Amino acid sequence: MGEKSESLSTLWLKLKQLAQLKYDYARLTFAEKLTMILAMLALGLVCLFGVMIMLFFLSVALAELIASSIGMAWACTIIAGIYLIALVVVVCLRKPLFIDPISRFITKLLL
16 A cells, blocks of 8 residues: 555656646746747837838938929828828738738747
8 A cells, every 4th residue: 555655646746747847838938929929029110110210201302302393282292192092002901911911920929
């Protein structure tokens, strides 16, 4: 009977160690995946900020170029129209441009 209880206590100890290792692995895996998601989010925000600055300066330059021939008010209206068309295109194509790639990235990362 003593041998059986030692065997059961050893088995119980091994199961507790296994559960602790699985828990530690899950925590580390979660931390790694959360780090990847946050890093991609930060990179996306930095790129978005850079693109916004670039578009601002390109818009001003294009407005100045157009203004030399038709006037500043019309030039700014044309630039606003270009942005409106771009916004409509982005909204219409939001699924293939944004939703699908993000869902593929998250799915690949988590599964």
